[in-house]
Each structure stands twice: as C-alpha cells, then as structure tokens.
Amino acid sequence: MIILVDAMGGDNAPDAIVNGCLDAVSEAEGFEVLLIGDEERIREILNKRSYDTSRVKIHHASEVITVEDTPTKAIKTKKDSSMVVGFKLLKEKKGDIFLSCGNSGALMAGALFILGRIKGVDRPAIAAIVPTKSGKGLIIDAGLNTVCKPVNYQQFGIMGSIYMKEMLGVDNPKVGLLNIGAEVGKGNETLKNAYSLLSESSINFVGNIEGNDVALGTVDVVVCDGFAGNVLLKFYEGAGSYFFSLIKGILLKNFKTKMAALLLKKDMKVIKMIMDADENGGAPILGVDGLVLKSHGSSNAKTIKNVVIKASKFAGTKVLEKIRQEFVNMEVEEIEQDL
Amino acid sequence: MIILVDAMGGDNAPDAIVNGCLDAVSEAEGFEVLLIGDEERIREILNKRSYDTSRVKIHHASEVITVEDTPTKAIKTKKDSSMVVGFKLLKEKKGDIFLSCGNSGALMAGALFILGRIKGVDRPAIAAIVPTKSGKGLIIDAGLNTVCKPVNYQQFGIMGSIYMKEMLGVDNPKVGLLNIGAEVGKGNETLKNAYSLLSESSINFVGNIEGNDVALGTVDVVVCDGFAGNVLLKFYEGAGSYFFSLIKGILLKNFKTKMAALLLKKDMKVIKMIMDADENGGAPILGVDGLVLKSHGSSNAKTIKNVVIKASKFAGTKVLEKIRQEFVNMEVEEIEQDL
Numbered sequence: 063m064i065i066l067v068d069a070m071g072g073d074n075a076p077d078a079i080v081n082g083c084l085d086a087v088s089e090a091e092g093f094e095v096l097l098i099g100d101e102e103r104i105r106e107i108l109n110k111r112s113y114d115t116s117r118v119k120i121h122h123a124s125e126v127i128t129v130e131d132t133p134t135k136a137i138k139t140k141k142d143s144s145m146v147v148g149f150k151l152l153k154e155k156k157g158d159i160f161l162s163c164g165n166s167g168a169l170m171a172g173a174l175f176i177l178g179r180i181k182g183v184d185r186p187a188i189a190a191i192v193p194t195k196s197g198k199g200l201i202i203d204a205g206l207n208t209v210c211k212p213v214n215y216q217q218f219g220i221m222g223s224i225y226m227k228e229m230l231g232v233d234n235p236k237v238g239l240l241n242i243g244a245e246v247g248k249g250n251e252t253l254k255n256a257y258s259l260l261s262e263s264s265i266n267f268v269g270n271i272e273g274n275d276v277a278l279g280t281v282d283v284v285v286c287d288g289f290a291g292n293v294l295l296k297f298y299e300g301a302g303s304y305f306f307s308l309i310k311g312i313l314l315k316n317f318k319t320k321m322a323a324l325l326l327k328k329d330m331k332v333i334k335m336i337m338d339a340d341e342n343g344g345a346p347i348l349g350v351d352g353l354v355l356k357s358h359g360s361s362n363a364k365t366i367k368n369v370v371i372k373a374s375k376f377a378g379t380k381v382l383e384k385i386r387q388e389f390v391n392m393e394v395e396e397i398e399q400d401l
Numbered sequence: 402m403i404i405l406v407d408a409m410g411g412d413n414a415p416d417a418i419v420n421g422c423l424d425a426v427s428e429a430e431g432f433e434v435l436l437i438g439d440e441e442r443i444r445e446i447l448n449k450r451s452y453d454t455s456r457v458k459i460h461h462a463s464e465v466i467t468v469e470d471t472p473t474k475a476i477k478t479k480k481d482s483s484m485v486v487g488f489k490l491l492k493e494k495k496g497d498i499f500l501s502c503g504n505s506g507a508l509m510a511g512a513l514f515i516l517g518r519i520k521g522v523d524r525p526a527i528a529a530i531v532p533t534k535s536g537k538g539l540i541i542d543a544g545l546n547t548v549c550k551p552v553n554y555q556q557f558g559i560m561g562s563i564y565m566k567e568m569l570g571v572d573n574p575k576v577g578l579l580n581i582g583a584e585v586g587k588g589n590e591t592l593k594n595a596y597s598l599l600s601e602s603s604i605n606f607v608g609n610i611e612g613n614d615v616a617l618g619t620v621d622v623v624v625c626d627g628f629a630g631n632v633l634l635k636f637y638e639g640a641g642s643y644f645f646s647l648i649k650g651i652l653l654k655n656f657k658t659k660m661a662a663l664l665l666k667k668d669m670k671v672i673k674m675i676m677d678a679d680e681n682g683g684a685p686i687l688g689v690d691g692l693v694l695k696s697h698g699s700s701n702a703k704t705i706k707n708v709v710i711k712a713s714k715f716a717g718t719k720v721l722e723k724i725r726q727e728f729v730n731m732e733v734e735e736i737e738q739d740l
Contacts, residue, residue: 195643205581208589242544242631249628250547273635277643289588290632292581296612297633298640304534304616305644308675312668319668322661329651329658336647 063092065373066157069099070126070144071164072359076100079163080107082366086374087117089367093374096157098123099144123147129359133167137175145169149176152352158377159353161344161369163361169354170206170347177352180382182389185214186349187288188356189225190295191342194279200226200235201276201284204345205292215239215256215285216263221348221385222283223265228379238271238281240290245270260285302337344369346376348385353377402431404712405496408438409465409483410503411698415439418502419446421705425713426456428706432713435496437462438483462486468698472506476514484508488515491691497716498692500683500708502700508693509545509686516691519721521728524553525688526627527695528564529634530681533618539565539574540615540623543684544631554578554595554624555602560687560724561622562604567718577610577620579629584609599624641676683708685715687724692716 067083069076076099083095094117097104101122108118125143127136140146145164149172152160162169170186179186187203202222207214219237226235239257241249246257248270260267268281276284276294286294309330313323323330343365347354353376357369406422408415415438422434433456436443440461447457464482466475476485484503488511491499501508509525518525526542541561546553558576565574578596580588585596587609599606607620615623615633625633648669652662662669682704686693692715696708 195639195646208581240632242547242628273632273637274639274642276636277639279643289581290629293579293612293629294632294636297615297636298612300534300613300616301637301640302644303613304618305641307534308672309648312665312672315668318664322664325657325661325664326651329654333647333651 063374063377064094064096064157065370065377066096066098066148066151066160067370068144068148068160068162068164069097069104070123071162072357072361073163074360074362075163076103077107078361078363079366080104081111082361082363083118083370084108084111084113085363085367086370087114090371090374093117093377094119095370096121096151098148098151099126100124121147121151127165127168129165131165131168133165133171134175136165136168137171145172146176149173149352152354153177159355159373161355161357161373163357163359163366166205166356166359169356173347173350173352173354177350177354180349180351180386180389182393183217183221183349183385184211185217186347187214187218187221188291188345189222189348190291190345191230192276192295192298193336193342194277196279198230198342199276199279199282199284201286201291201294202348203286203288203291204295205288206347207288209289210252210256210287212252212255212259215253215287216259217349219260219265219267219283219285220263220388222285224384224388225346225348225381226282228381228384229376232282234266235282236280237265237267237283237285238269238275239267240276240284240286241270241272243270244272256285306334306337344372346381348381351382353382402713402716403433403435403496404709404716405435405437405487405490405499406709407483407487407499407501407503408436408443409462410501411696411700412502413699413701414502415442416446417700417702418705419443420450421700421702422457422709423447423450423452424702424706425709426453429710429713432456432716433458434709435460435490437487437490438465439463460486460490466504466507468504470504470507472504472510473514475504475507476510484511485515488512488691491693492516498694498712500694500696500712502696502698502705505544505695505698508695512686512689512691512693516689516693519688519690519725519728521732522556522560522688522724523550524556525686526553526557526560527630527684528561528687529630529684530569531615531634531637532675532681533616535618537569537681538615538618538621538623540625540630540633541687542625542627542630543634544627545686546627548628549591549595549626551591551594551598554592554626555598556688558599558604558606558622558624559602559727561624563723563727564685564687564720565621567720567723568715571621573605574621575619576604576606576622576624577608577614578606579615579623579625580609580611582609583611595624645673645676683711685720687720690721692721
C-alpha cells in the first residue's frame with residue numbers, strides 16, 4: 063500500500079508534513095509513503111532524521127498551489143504542482159490514496175477534474191468525523207456544496223452510511239437529516255423532498271434531526287448541505303475552545319482549585335484528546351473516483367501522523383467499491399423501473 | 402409597567418408559568434404581571450402561595466393554542482385563546498410586553514397578523530442571546546426565516562445592533578455575517594449581496610465570520626438565516642450537554658477525582674449557570690410593532706422567573722422606538738436618493 067502525500071500543501075509544509083509522515087511510519091506498519099513536492103527541501107528534512115528508507119520515497123514536483131491561488135485555474139495551469147501530480151499518480155494507480163492539507167478549493171477541483179465522479183454520483187461531498195456523546199458521528203456534507211438539491215442529500219446519506227460502516231465498523235448506521243424540527247414536513251421544499259428520497263433509500267434513515275442531536279450522537283450520520291456542515295464543524299471547534307477556557311479558568315483560580323487540577327490532570331487529558339481536532343483530522347471526499355483525504359491547512363506534524371495512519375486504514379477498506387456498487391445498483395433499479 | 406403573560410402556553414403551563422411569575426414578583430420590583438388564561442386554574446395555583454396581590458392580576462381567556470394546532474389557523478379561529486388575547490391586550494396598550502412559551506409558529510403568526518411589522522421591516526426575526534468566550538452574543542435570525550433575501554440579513558444586522566446596544570449596553574456592537582469563509586466574496590450570491598448591503602449600513606459591520614467565531618465571541622451580533630441560527634442554537638445546547646457529561650464522567654470516576662469534584666463544586670456551578678439555557682432564556686421577536694418575548698416550550702418556573710425579569714428590563718429600553726426610527730430614516734434616505 064502506497065500513501066501519496068502532498069508534501070507542499072498547508073501552512074506548515076513541508077516540515078510538518080514530512081515529519082508527520084516519518085512519525086506515522088515509525089508508529090504503524092503496512093504502508094509506504096510517497097512524498098510529492100520539492101525534492102531538495104524534502105530531502106533536507108529527511109536527512110535530519112533516521113527512518114526506514116524502504117518505506118519513504120520522494121516524487122519531485124516543481125510547483126506549489128498556494129491558498130491564494132484560484133482553485134480551478136491552479137489545477138489547470140500548475141501541471142507540475144504537488145497537488146496535480148498527486149492526483150495524477152493516484153489516477154495512474156501509482157498509489158492507493160492521496161492526502162493533502164493544501165488549498166481546499168483546488169483539492170476539490172482536482173478531485174473532480176482529474177479523478178472524476180463515481181458514475182451516478184451527482185455531487186461529491188466532504189465527510190467529517192466529530193466526537194459525540196455516544197462516540198463518533200459523521201457530518202456530510204462538511205463544506206463542499208453550499209446549496210444542494212434533494213438528490214444530493216439522499217446521496218450524502220448513502221455515501222456517509224457506507225463510510226461509517228466500512229471505516230468505523232458501525233453496523234447499519236443511523237442516518238438523520240439536519241432540520242429545524244424533528245417532525246415530518248419540517249423545513250423548506252428542498253428538505254421535504256430530500257426527506258422523501260432518503261426515506262425511499264435502503265439506508266437506515268431515521269428522519270429529521272435537530273442541531274442538538276449532532277453532539278448528543280442521536281444518529282451516526284448527519285446529512286446536511288455544505289453550508290450548515292461547515293458552520294457546525296467550525297462552531298464545534300469554537301465551542302470546544304470556549305468550554306476549555308471556562309474549565310481552565312476554574313482550575314487555575316486559586317490554591318484549592320489548583321489542587322483539584324492536579325488530581326484531575328490525567329483525566330482532563332483524555333477529554334482534551336476526545337475533543338482534539340487533530341485526533342479527528344482527515345476528512346475524505348466521497349463520491350469521486352479515488353480515495354482522497356483532506357486535512358486542514360493548519361495541520362501540524364501530530365495531525366499528519368494521525369491522518370497518515372487513518373489514510374492507511376481508509377485505503378484498506380472497501381468504501382470506494384461499495385459506493386461504486388451502490389450507485390450502479392441504483393441505476394439498474396431505475397432502468398428496470400423505466401422499462 | 403405591565404407584563405402580559407400567556408399563562409397557558411408551554412409544556413409546564415399553567416403551573417410553571419404562574420409560579421415563575423410569582424417568583425419574579427418577589428425577586429424584582431417595578432412591574433406588574435397580568436396572567437392571561439383559565440382564571441379558575443390560575444386562581445388555584447395562586448391560592449397556594451402568598452404574594453403581593455397588587456402586582457399579580459388575572460385576565461380570563463377560555464381557549465388554549467396547543468403545539469398541535471396549525472399556527473395561522475389557530476390565531477384566526479381561537480379568538481379567545483390566551484395567546485390571541487395577549488397580543489390584543491398588547492396592541493390596545495393594556496400592557497407593555499407580551500411573554501409566551503406557547504406554539505412558536507402561532508406566536509410568530511400572531512405577532513405578524515395582530516401586531517404587524519414595523520414600517521420598513523421586510524421580515525421580523527428572533528434574536529437569541531448565547532454565552533461566548535467574550536461574554537454574550539446575539540444570534541439573529543434564530544429560527545423564524547429559513548430562507549432569506551439579502552435585505553433581510555441587512556435588517557437583522559440593524560435590529561440586532563439596536564438590541565445589543567439598548568438591552569445589553571454594548572457600545573457600537575460588532576456585527577458579523579455568518580459564512581463559510583472570512584474573506585470577502587465567500588458564499589452564494591445571496592450572501593455576497595447581503596455582505597454589500599451590510600457594508601453600506603451605518604452599523605459596525607466587521608465582515609464575514611465563521612462558525613468558530615460564534616462561541617469565541619469575535620462579534621456581538623451574528624447575522625444568519627433562521628435555518629443556520631436554529632441549528633446553531635440547538636447544537637450549542639447539545640454540545641454543552643455533551644461537554645458536561647464528559648466532565649461529570651471524570652469527576653465521578655474514582656476517589657481521587659471525587660475529591661477534586663468537592664474542591665471544584667462551587668466553581669462548577671458558575672460554569673453551569675453560564676451555559677444554562679434557562680439563564681439566557683427569552684428571545685425577542687424583533688421587527689414586529691410591539692414587544693414580544695418567546696421562551697422555549699419546556700420552560701420551568703426558574704426559566705419563567707428569569708424571563709419575566711428580562712421582560713421588565715426589555716420593556717424599559719427604547720429598542721422598539723429605535724428600530725422604528727432607524728427604519729423611518731432609511732426610508733427617508735431612499736426617498737431622497739430617488740428624488
């Protein structure tokens with residue numbers, strides 16, 4: 063298994079990326095890493111560390127797509143950028159999965175233009191894992207499609223379901239449609255139609271859910287448009303940071319509370335880890351014809367280490383085949399109904 | 402000052418409503434309460450307690466609008482319901498503010514049909530206060546208009562600004578437009594146009610904000626459509642509950658952590674109070690021609706007590722006049738530009 067890594071994307075590239083990959087290689091087995099980017103700069107970082115050289119290779123790419131670049135234009139013109147080269151290597155099956163912290167828009171454009179959509183998929187979506195009261199939940203779409211048609215919600219539900227089952231081992235994942243009321247018939251026409259389509263699907267659709275259900279973990283898969291998904295994800299980060307500042311304020315308040323802080327130190331770390339975005343980093347773009355993991359631009363070496371290991375796990379699943387199969391089946395059913 | 406209270410609306414009516422009003426009367430000065438609803442049932446609850454009878458009166462209403470009722474139909478047909486009677490008393494200036502925990506849809510319909518909009522306001526909105534890292538923030542619209550036009554966002558910003566200044570004493574409140582990126586030009590056409598209109602307003606518009614800014618308190622007023630606002634508010638509740646369950650799990654884990662819990666007991670209560678929805682209860686419907694406070698259906702006596710006191714404070718502000726004035730000025734300016 064070869065993990066293709068865009069070594070040049072993100073605020074801390076290439077240092078954090080390269081070091082994170084080396085940490086992943088020394089922590090986990092069963093994969094190689096192909097670092098894509100400026101060979102000289104990557105080599106410099108590699109030379110400072112000792113690692114299993116048989117598992118870490120470099121593929122030179124002379125250009126970099128930055129956050130300032132216009133996504134579609136960058137993908138079309140920067141042919142030798144680490145991102146475009148990564149997508150091409152994936153398409154040519156020189157690797158099993160492609161991982162990048164680079165320009166999100168360009169990553170989407172590249173996935174769509176170079177890999178293409180899986181037959182039958184109308185719009186790909188980003189799927190993001192969040193911690194919930196009952197474990198882990200998936201938000202899909204987490205930011206790709208700000209406006210959606212009813213069929214998109216249905217497809218997000220199907221793809222999200224497959225991901226939760228294959229990747230996290232959740233049996234018959236519960237799928238909910240994010241709405242402003244739990245009752246049937248809530249929301250605008252688009253959401254009402256999305257509700258109908260989700261109901262007709264073979265997935266375990268449990269109906270409308272509300273905002274509070276997301277963190278409570280009432281369902282395993284939260285289906286929403288990319289605007290709501292992006293707002294929720296970022297809000298969660300902000301709320302987590304706010305909560306911790308409240309707790310921290312208390313724990314450092316006086317001698318008595320500092321004593322308590324000492325007693326709780328180990329356990330507080332566990333909570334911090336649960337809420338840590340770095341631990342839940344790496345969101346797949348589902349619906350494109352290849353495995354792509356997006357990590358946030360500010361990813362540090364620790365994030366990258368986790369995401370590389372996650373990528374190796376993801377590449378070992380049948381998510382892609384199952385999505386392909388599901389959408390082929392849907393098309394066959396539609397043709398049968400038309401005849 | 403007379404606070405009109407719908408004694409029959411909400412899951413715990415009339416007991417929680419009546420008792421909450423009595424608690425408010427005994428805790429704070431400067432207002433009377435007019436309880437609207439089934440006189441016999443209200444009298445029964447009142448008789449169990451001693452209170453300042455000069456400050457608590459009853460206005461009989463024979464009907465009740467329930468959560469099962471269709472909003473518009475209920476307002477049109479249940480003429481003697483506590484809600485419709487409450488709105489009418491407010492319109493006839495028999496009271497200064499109307500407070501209800503009843504059917505939200507009906508409350509909106511009643512506000513629109515009986516009170517009407519302030520001249521110049523296209524769509525009224527619900528404004529909800531949430532705790533943030535820097536104090537308190539306002540989310541507007543918190544659930545009334547699921548789909549909005551650019552001008553609605555602009556008006557939400559103006560009304561929210563006035564509310565934060567007059568009600569919470571925030572000088573020159575910072576207003577942000579909830580979007581999926583902080584840069585200018587983010588979001589769909591509606592949001593781009595909303596951005597332009599907000600920029601042209603006389604308020605302190607600071608630009609686009611993202612989900613994390615809400616809990617961090619980057620701005621004082623978060624402008625969004627009612628879908629995002631509702632989802633955010635409810636998500637906040639769910640995240641708060643999840644977070645407390647994590648902390649509680651730690652504090653009750655073993656002897657050592659229980660010791661810490663004892664040391665932190667008093668301070669944890671402060672955090673709980675900050676995050677408590679009951680403490681932040683009571684959201685005004687801004688843009689209608691009268692003061693209306695909506696409290697959630699599950700409000701208990703404590704919520705009601707807080708909301709009644711909040712209502713007395715709200716009725717003492719110039720929010721309504723300032724909104725009227727602002728929108729008249731806007732119209733005058735438009736006419737001047739047309740001439």
